[in-house]
Amino acid sequence: MKRHASLVPLSHNHHHGLVFARRLRLAIENGWEPLPSLRDKFRRVWEAELEPHFQAEETVLAPAMEAADPETAGPLLKRLAEEHATLREQRDRVLREPSPDQLRAELLDFSRRLTAHIRFEERELFEAAQRIVPPEGLEALAEALEKAAPPPQPCPIELPPGASEPTEEPF
Ligand SMILES: [Fe+2]
Numbered sequence: 001m002k003r004h005a006s007l008v009p010l011s012h013n014h015h016h017g018l019v020f021a022r023r024l025r026l027a028i029e030n031g032w033e034p035l036p037s038l039r040d041k042f043r044r045v046w047e048a049e050l051e052p053h054f055q056a057e058e059t060v061l062a063p064a065m066e067a068a069d070p071e072t073a074g075p076l077l078k079r080l081a082e083e084h085a086t087l088r089e090q091r092d093r094v095l096r097e098p099s100p101d102q103l104r105a106e107l108l109d110f111s112r113r114l115t116a117h118i119r120f121e122e123r124e125l126f127e128a129a130q131r132i133v134p135p136e137g138l139e140a141l142a143e144a145l146e147k148a149a150p151p152p153q154p155c156p157i158e159l160p161p162g163a164s165e166p167t168e169e170p171f
Helices: 005-029 035-068 070-095 100-132 135-148
Strands: none
Touching (some): 005 135
16 A cells, blocks of 8 residues: 555655664674674664654554554554564663673664564554544644654665665565
8 A cells, every 4th residue: 555645754764774774784794894883873773763763653653543443453553562662672782781792693683673563564554554544634643743753864884885785675
């Protein structure tokens, strides 16, 4: 289903999230950057994009879905909350100065989990939102989401010379 204009700012964030997750994995697997530097970039992306994005979904989108159709929204919003909680716990472990082996494992696992979470939201959560929230309800979210969704930033993990970005998979 084509993304409703009101949800486009969140989908832009998702696109950036997928790029960040993929570059993080490639940077670790190919040794592009030392782990402490990747952890600093993780912290920056978390603070500038991921946390404000999670909050926009939790405070603007979730209540609108709940109000429109609690039965359909319930299990999807439960999964949304659980996955956000898991990712936040993982952020705490990454920033708690783990050993290099633990940091490597946590960041790789974070990359995998963030990718799966974004695909769930695009394929299931947002599709359901567009089915259950009536068009005028979606329109009404536009301004709040425009304000709450963080502006996309360039990915701080740069591709090394000669490396090419893998073809983008669709959501
Ligand atoms: Fe999201």
